[in-house]
Structure formats: structure tokens, C-alpha cells
Amino acid sequence: MLQTSKQTPINSPFNNRTTAEKVMKGVDLTGKTAIVTGGYSGIGLKVTEMLTNAGAHVIVPARSVDKAMPVIDHLKNAELGLLDLMDPDTINKFAKGFLASGRPLDLLIESAGVMMPTLKRDRRGNESQLSTNFLGHFQLTKALYPALKQANHARIIVMSSRAQSWNGVDFDDPNFNHRKYDAHTAYAQSKAADALFAVALDKRAAKDDIHAFAVHPGIVPGTDLSRNVAGNEALKKASAFALNQLEFTHMINTGNSIKAKLAHEREYDYFKTVSQGAASTLWAATSPQLADLGGVFIEDCNISHVEPADSSSKFGVRPWAVDEKTADRLWQLGEQLTGTKFTI
Numbered sequence: 001m002l003q004t005s006k007q008t009p010i011n012s013p014f015n016n017r018t019t020a021e022k023v024m025k026g027v028d029l030t031g032k033t034a035i036v037t038g039g040y041s042g043i044g045l046k047v048t049e050m051l052t053n054a055g056a057h058v059i060v061p062a063r064s065v066d067k068a069m070p071v072i073d074h075l076k077n078a079e080l081g082l083l084d085l086m087d088p089d090t091i092n093k094f095a096k097g098f099l100a101s102g103r104p105l106d107l108l109i110e111s112a113g114v115m116m117p118t119l120k121r122d123r124r125g126n127e128s129q130l131s132t133n134f135l136g137h138f139q140l141t142k143a144l145y146p147a148l149k150q151a152n153h154a155r156i157i158v159m160s161s162r163a164q165s166w167n168g169v170d171f172d173d174p175n176f177n178h179r180k181y182d183a184h185t186a187y188a189q190s191k192a193a194d195a196l197f198a199v200a201l202d203k204r205a206a207k208d209d210i211h212a213f214a215v216h217p218g219i220v221p222g223t224d225l226s227r228n229v230a231g232n233e234a235l236k237k238a239s240a241f242a243l244n245q246l247e248f249t250h251m252i253n254t255g256n257s258i259k260a261k262l263a264h265e266r267e268y269d270y271f272k273t274v275s276q277g278a279a280s281t282l283w284a285a286t287s288p289q290l291a292d293l294g295g296v297f298i299e300d301c302n303i304s305h306v307e308p309a310d311s312s313s314k315f316g317v318r319p320w321a322v323d324e325k326t327a328d329r330l331w332q333l334g335e336q337l338t339g340t341k342f343t344i
Contacts, residue, residue, distance in 0.1 A: 006296050007306045007322055010289060014301035016218065016270060020050045020278040023301065027286050030055035033103050033151075034285075035144070037061055037085065037137070038112030038159075039078075040068035043217050046278035047109060051285075052077040056107070061094055085112060085136025086122040088338065095143030104151035105144055107285050110137040111159045113190075116183040119176070126337055127175045129183075133159075133190035134197060138334040141201065142342040149208045153291070156205075156212040157284050158198045160297065160321070161191040162219070165307070168192045168320035169330060174337070192321045195297050197334070199327035202295030204344040211294025213284040214321075218300065219269060220277035269314060297322055 014023060034051050038044035039060035051058050052075050061083030062068035072078050083094040098105070113133045120128040126135055141148075141156060148154040166188035173179050176186065198214035205212060252271055283301045284290060297304045297317040307316030320326060335342055 006293070007304060007317060009302050009305055010293070012283070012287075012289065012302040014279065014283060016272070016300040017276065018279045018283075018301050019273070019275040020046055020282050021275065023279045023282045024050045024054055024286070027054045029106075029286070032056040032106040033059070034107035034109060035059045035061065035098070035105060036107075036109045036111055037083070037140070039109070040071045040080075042222075043220060043274055043277045043281065044109075044111035045071060046274050047111060047281050047285075048072070048078060049075065050278065050282055051107070054286075059098065083140075085132045085140070086128065088124070088136075088139060091136060091139050092143055095140060098144065099147055103147065104154075105147035106151045106154055107157070108141065108144060108148060108154070109157045109281060109285060110140070110194075111157075111281065112137075113159060116187050118183070119181040121175070124337065124339070125175060125177075127181070127186055129186045129190040130174060130193065130337075133187075134193040135334060135338050137194075138197060138342070139338045139340050142340055145205075145342075145344065148205075148210050152209065154210045155285055155294075156198070156201060156210065157281055158194045158201075158212065158214045159281070160194040160198075160214040160216050161187075162216055162299075162314070163188040164192040164195050164216070164297075164321040165311075165313075165316070165318045168318070168326070169196070169333070171329060171333060174333065192318075193330055195317065195321035196323075196327040196330040198297070199295045199322055199324060200331040203324065203327070204331075206294060208344070211290070211292075213290065213294060214297045215280050215284050216297070216299040216304070216317075217277040217280055218272040220272050220274055222274075 034056050036044055036048050036058055039048040040062055048058050058078045059081055060072050061081040063084040065080055068080055072080055081094050084090045114129055122131040167185055169189050169192055195214040198212040201212040280298050280301050284298050304317045307313050309319055
């Protein structure tokens, strides 16, 4: 029997239209330390900006410091670190440097990711989406755990996606060694793994007053995550500007809503601005409503509901992404594929 009982929506004051600014209104993070992977572009950058505005000191690890420096340099409470999630040596070196500083780690936000690239592997032979989106963060969390344990009420936010509803983890062939590589299937697998990671991590870390959450930010066009998706780059940038800065998302969403009503459909796709996309992550990181509710999948600034495995709904989390026994199996796979024993 699948164990998904924690996945029950609560009375959140926010919804899919909520912005990062609204979530963070009145939040004071003075004296807190956060690490945000992927914190120099897209949703991750918005999260970094809002955390620093609230008084937190934020470390942003980046694979390319030269690329990240111009973006992060203007933020008053941010610093850069060197980290490649597909390179275990840089993960360990980054974590060792942070631990040497003696600082507790209040927030670990694992926002970095890749989506639907051609087949690539890390030096251990792991497929790049599984390696970056899950395995690298698994190893990073393990390496930083002493600092998380040192903090009071630390939280870990793992970025998942609606893609978790497409398919789960193939435990027999997670790295496509025997089946034909499909970028969509691999992406969905990595995002289901991220959701399961939050379940397994919270189960183990709650005794140390550490809670973990998986977050689906929503459909946010124009972020760097879509860099591997084919299309005209100039058109992508123009569309991103219109949808985010000019907030054309509101017009598109209104049109989709009207079409759905005319067709007597309950659901429709709605796009979010980067600020709206960052809202659920920030809510998971700071909301007092979640003080004792870790190990859950979050979307639209609320705990998501569980949809049946055969559901065609655009929303909700699927059982294979939040089941505790499957999460335990995923934990063992993480240890196996990284060669890292993560005992809490």
C-alpha cells in the first residue's frame, strides 16, 4: 500500500497568483544563512534576491563564476562559490569550505537543474539529468548535513516539477544503459526522484529538527532551464520579456480560462512570472504553517493533493513521487550511484 497520507492541502493564505514579494512581506531573516544552487538565474535568482532583501546571507554556488558574478555582485548579502553538480570533487570541496567557516546552515535551496538535454553522462556514468537534478544534490546535502544540524529549524527545499506526473523512477535502468534514451522520460524521472528525496530526507532528518520539502514552481517561461529546448533564441528572449516584465501571462491565462469554461473543462494551463514561480519555494522556506509538515510536495503555495497514478490532471502529485517505501528505495539508489553512504 502506498504511503502518502501527509499530502493534504492546508489553509494557506496564498495561491497560484501569489508573488514572491507577497510571501516575503514582513519576513525577517537577519542572521540566517542560506545556500541556493542555481541562485544566479531565473527562479533561483529571484529566490536569492528575496532572501537577501529579508536579511539572510546567501551563498550561491555556480559552475561558472564568471557567468554568475555580474548577476550576484550587486546583491548586498550574497557571495559566490564554485560548484558543478556533475563533479563530485567540486561538491565535496565546496561543502568542505563552507563547513570550515563554522557557520550553521539555515536554508539549503536546491534550485539548480537541467531539462531535456541530449544524452550526456557524468564521469561515474550517470545520466546528466539524474546526475544534476538529484544525485548532485543528494551528495551536497550529505556533505553539508553537519551545518544543517547545527542550525535551529533548518529547512531543505528540493526543486521538482509537474514532470513528476509523467513517470516515476526506473530502478532497473535509471541511467538508460539498456533502454533507449528519451530526454522527456529522463527529466520526469529526475523530478520524481527529487520529490522522493524530500520524503526520504525528511523522514530521516526530522529528529535533528530539519525538514525537507519538494516544490513545483509552476510553468515559468523564459528561464535558463529551457536552454536545451529547441527554438529561436531571440524569439525566446523576446517572449520571456513580454511574459515576465510586461506580465502578458495574465492575458494568456485569462484566455485559457475562458476556453476551458466554454469547453466545460475544470482545468487549464496557467503561466507564471518568475516572481510567482519563486513564491512556492519561498513559502516552503519560511512559512510558519510548515513548521512540522516536512516531507511533502508543494505547488501553488500549498501542500499539493495526491492524484491517482492514471490521472490525466495537470495538477497534483502522483503516488510514485511521494510514497515512503519508494522513497527509501530511492535513497539506497542515491547512495549506490554516488558511492556516498548517507546515514543520519
